[in-house]
Amino acid sequence: MKNKAKKYWRENLKYLFILLSVWFIVSFGTGILFKDFLNQFKIGGFKLGFWFAQQGSIYVFVILIFIYIRLMNKLDKKYGYSE
Amino acid sequence: MDVQLWTWILVGISFTLYFGIAIWARASSTKDFYIAGGGVSPLANGMATAADWMSAASFISMAGLISFSGYDGSVYLMGWTGGYVLLALLLAPYLRKFGKFTVPDFIGDRYYSNSARTIAIICALIVSFTYVAGQMRGVGIVFSQFLQVDITKGVLIGMAVVLVFAFLGGMKGITYTQVAQYCVLIFAFMVPAIFISIQMTGNPFPQIGMGAKVEDGTFLLDKLDQLHTQLGFKEYTSGTKSTWDIFAITLALMAGTSGLPHVIVRFFTVPKVKDARKSAGYALLLIAILYTTAPAVAVFARTNLITTVNETAYKELPEWFKNWENTGLISWTDKNNDGKIQYRNSEAVNGKPLFTDKRGANGERIISNPSAAENELYVDKDIMVLANPEIAQLPNWVIGLVAAGGLAAALSTAAGLLLVISTSVSHDLVKKQLKPNISDKGELLIARISILVAIVVAGFFGIYPPGFVAAVVALAFGLAAASFFPAIVLGIFDKRMNRQGAVTGMIAGISLMLFYMIRFKTGLIGIMDPLPESEWWFGTSPEGFGVIAMLVNFILAIVISRLTPAPPENVQQIVEDIRIPSGAGEAQMH
Numbered sequence: 001m002k003n004k005a006k007k008y009w010r011e012n013l014k015y016l017f018i019l020l021s022v023w024f025i026v027s028f029g030t031g032i033l034f035k036d037f038l039n040q041f042k043i044g045g046f047k048l049g050f051w052f053a054q055q056g057s058i059y060v061f062v063i064l065i066f067i068y069i070r071l072m073n074k075l076d077k078k079y080g081y082s083e
Numbered sequence: 084m085d086v087q088l089w090t091w092i093l094v095g096i097s098f099t100l101y102f103g104i105a106i107w108a109r110a111s112s113t114k115d116f117y118i119a120g121g122g123v124s125p126l127a128n129g130m131a132t133a134a135d136w137m138s139a140a141s142f143i144s145m146a147g148l149i150s151f152s153g154y155d156g157s158v159y160l161m162g163w164t165g166g167y168v169l170l171a172l173l174l175a176p177y178l179r180k181f182g183k184f185t186v187p188d189f190i191g192d193r194y195y196s197n198s199a200r201t202i203a204i205i206c207a208l209i210v211s212f213t214y215v216a217g218q219m220r221g222v223g224i225v226f227s228q229f230l231q232v233d234i235t236k237g238v239l240i241g242m243a244v245v246l247v248f249a250f251l252g253g254m255k256g257i258t259y260t261q262v263a264q265y266c267v268l269i270f271a272f273m274v275p276a277i278f279i280s281i282q283m284t285g286n287p288f289p290q291i292g293m294g295a296k297v298e299d300g301t302f303l304l305d306k307l308d309q310l311h312t313q314l315g316f317k318e319y320t321s322g323t324k325s326t327w328d329i330f331a332i333t334l335a336l337m338a339g340t341s342g343l344p345h346v347i348v349r350f351f352t353v354p355k356v357k358d359a360r361k362s363a364g365y366a367l368l369l370i371a372i373l374y375t376t377a378p379a380v381a382v383f384a385r386t387n388l389i390t391t392v393n394e395t396a397y398k399e400l401p402e403w404f405k406n407w408e409n410t411g412l413i414s415w416t417d418k419n420n421d422g423k424i425q426y427r428n429s430e431a432v433n434g435k436p437l438f439t440d441k442r443g444a445n446g447e448r449i450i451s452n453p454s455a456a457e458n459e460l461y462v463d464k465d466i467m468v469l470a471n472p473e474i475a476q477l478p479n480w481v482i483g484l485v486a487a488g489g490l491a492a493a494l495s496t497a498a499g500l501l502l503v504i505s506t507s508v509s510h511d512l513v514k515k516q517l518k519p520n521i522s523d524k525g526e527l528l529i530a531r532i533s534i535l536v537a538i539v540v541a542g543f544f545g546i547y548p549p550g551f552v553a554a555v556v557a558l559a560f561g562l563a564a565a566s567f568f569p570a571i572v573l574g575i576f577d578k579r580m581n582r583q584g585a586v587t588g589m590i591a592g593i594s595l596m597l598f599y600m601i602r603f604k605t606g607l608i609g610i611m612d613p614l615p616e617s618e619w620w621f622g623t624s625p626e627g628f629g630v631i632a633m634l635v636n637f638i639l640a641i642v643i644s645r646l647t648p649a650p651p652e653n654v655q656q657i658v659e660d661i662r663i664p665s666g667a668g669e670a671q672m673h
Contacts, residue, residue: 005659005662005663008662016173032326032329032330032333033326045293045296050320054156054157057160058160058161058371059371061164061167061168061367062364062368065167065364065367068360072176073357076664076665081664082665083666
């Protein structure tokens, strides 16, 4: 029982680490720290760094949460914690 | 029909709807009152959270703010949405599993201490009050603009309306009215944005239109950058803040967002842990619709403003310019006597314009404090969203719709905040500390009385805004980031975290943040003025300082907890329990 909970928690932490890394990269990375570098590329009329800061990061945030929901629902089922 | 009539009709219809819902969803128990009976579906909860979240600031001010600051405005866009990722992944599911009513509940139980609970209550009150005062002011401004009454009357009408929702329905009434308010506000925000996007770029999606080509074949953003350079501004897409400051402000807003008590409490209202995750997802999706449109509105409005107004003769300007000039939110001084408006990158006015009774040679209102700089035009940032439909010459019903949307945004947020304030008093303070054996009915009565008191206090600040309110609203996020965020995250993820560590961390975090705020932003009236930018620590603005205060909180809490005894066995058991999603059951009545 205890062991199962520990394993579940460890897998959960692994997901969190991956998802939060993406969260960090699209906002603080592409939108802020590497913005000037990315601004030399363009998609349509957007400079890329500017696009990430004002549009792209937000889309990725939404997608991240829905991926998290999916992963966790699967994980809950695997460990018999879903209801 | 004229704008006035349309406004009355649309505001009237939406308000009738809200009242109907408030009466239908009356609260009959404390559980209804605090957490809507715990039976709200994830989608409804997501909509309510979104309406609760998007305040007058998001609806009215944000696009204007971005419009005038370009890339720098990204801090609000990323900060106020990215916080939901933290909320969904790090806080919401676990707090739902914990299954009590409030954030101080969690802090009090997890750190087995009433002093921790009290500190959490004080933090919740400071954060919520600074926030709600700004909302009441927003309600007053919208009512006064559109119903043509003065701001005091506007605030009073707003107070009466909020009172009815919150007083009758508690969380249950507020939640279901917020669902309706979300629909009204998002519709009201999107309609003018879509109209203008089609007008300027031919693309019905503002998010894409923003990066599309305008009539003359150049990209809209390139054109705006050019206009900016010509008038002496920095390129719209570059911005002026330092990279570190942008980083710090964004992070402070994110952590603050996920630590705001009125947002967190939302996730106590759904039936299961699974639903808490899901409703965070819906909430962000619904919020993102407005947050990805706002930067487009900002670009459209900025381009329209410059091309319509700059180098145009005052006498040939459209009607809206003169209307807003009459409200005192636009001013123009003909400094070079050519009868045309010159808009440049400098302050046209020393501070805010002070109007005299006189009219100038062109019929413009004369102000007594123009600056010596070349720029002749003063525009208040807050009018961009409200004036945008007029600037783009959209039909009158759209303008009325924006009024209804602005009111929905301000009222839904004010109601949610007032509920947190009253819960802090009736539940956390009276029930949990002063009078534990109070009856359900008695507690409900105290909750309603404290809402009443909170509304009166908030209304007072709305009518007589102390100069620092506007400044402080932005800082509420820093305060939340510096106090709650570390205490909650460590409470879940660090089993070894104990009372000594968490309490020291919270006190140090919030004191440091308050100190920095007073020293560099608000000053102390009569004692000291705020220090200038050159004195900032590590070049961090007060808005971004929440990050440093939060780090101090984290480090202190971890170090001190390791030097003091581990938390008791039963508390460690709580931590084990909240990490497992099943068996959340209903929120406990204690």
